[in-house]
Amino acid sequence: MAGKRTRIDIIGDMLASILEKGGKIKPTHLMYKSNLAHGQMVSYLDELVEKNFIKKMKKGSNEYIIITDKGCELVQKLREIKEFEKAFGL
């Protein structure tokens, strides 16, 4: 069984979910895809916006979350770390 996700794991899952959807996702979809409660997701989203990993965009009546270049770089770095962990057993 997989262990409890750390904060950085959750952030990685959220950003990866946005990338999977082509870099743009609705907040409700993101909540389901990253297995988070609404309150938790809002807290993480605020942090990610503040750190410029994502930005929010309104299109008609819908709100979308868009990953930034900095967010893409973090996803890539986290993927690299995951491979390193697997290889060296950390």
Add this chain to the structure above:
Amino acid sequence: MVKLVYSPQWFYGKDILIDIVSIFVLLLIAFFSIRYYNIKKNKNYIYLTMSFVILAGSFLAKILINFNVYYKLIETQDLGVVSAVYQSMKATHSIVITSFVVYWLAMIFGYYILYSIYQHQSLSNFLFGAYLISAYTYMAYPDYRTFHITLLVILGLITALHLKRYLNNKYLATKLVAVSFGIIAVSQVFFIFIDWNIHFYVTGELIQLIGYMGLLFTFIMVLKYGRQEDKDRYHW
């Protein structure tokens, strides 16, 4: 009495180059490991960095010993005076012995930290183990066989732990890490018998180089594939 030179004359300096390559590989992986720690905040990255930096320090001490000894031998051979070598060796004897002890302790302690990462043992157990192997290594000096046998045991255990992980996860990179440590372990077998044949030292050094090159190759592969999205890339 400590025997300082095991290398054939034609190999003087080449072993230093091999050790420099090992230091480069160790510091490169340590550098990335500390960078990853800044993102993940997982203490195992710190321990891996510590282990690899200590191992690099150990190789540096070995280089200093070899450089010192080879330089003196070559210098004396040019002079053609046998007594000059004795005098110069006596002058640097304490420095060489200190470097030797540092080299041995750092090498064993570095691999022991690496082994401890995978064992998830408590701090008290770790410190007790560290005390025992440090005392044992210090007492064993200058019997180099004991040193290489201890390294062989620790490296053998590290290899076994990685192989066990490979059997569970089937990742190619895990297998390559296991094989690399296995190769470094095999090099210790040759170092144990260097008194029998001087060329065992050369063979041991070359095998050790292959092991560290294996670690470098694995690390480059990890960096390369970490940037790809395909989930099954290791199941070739």
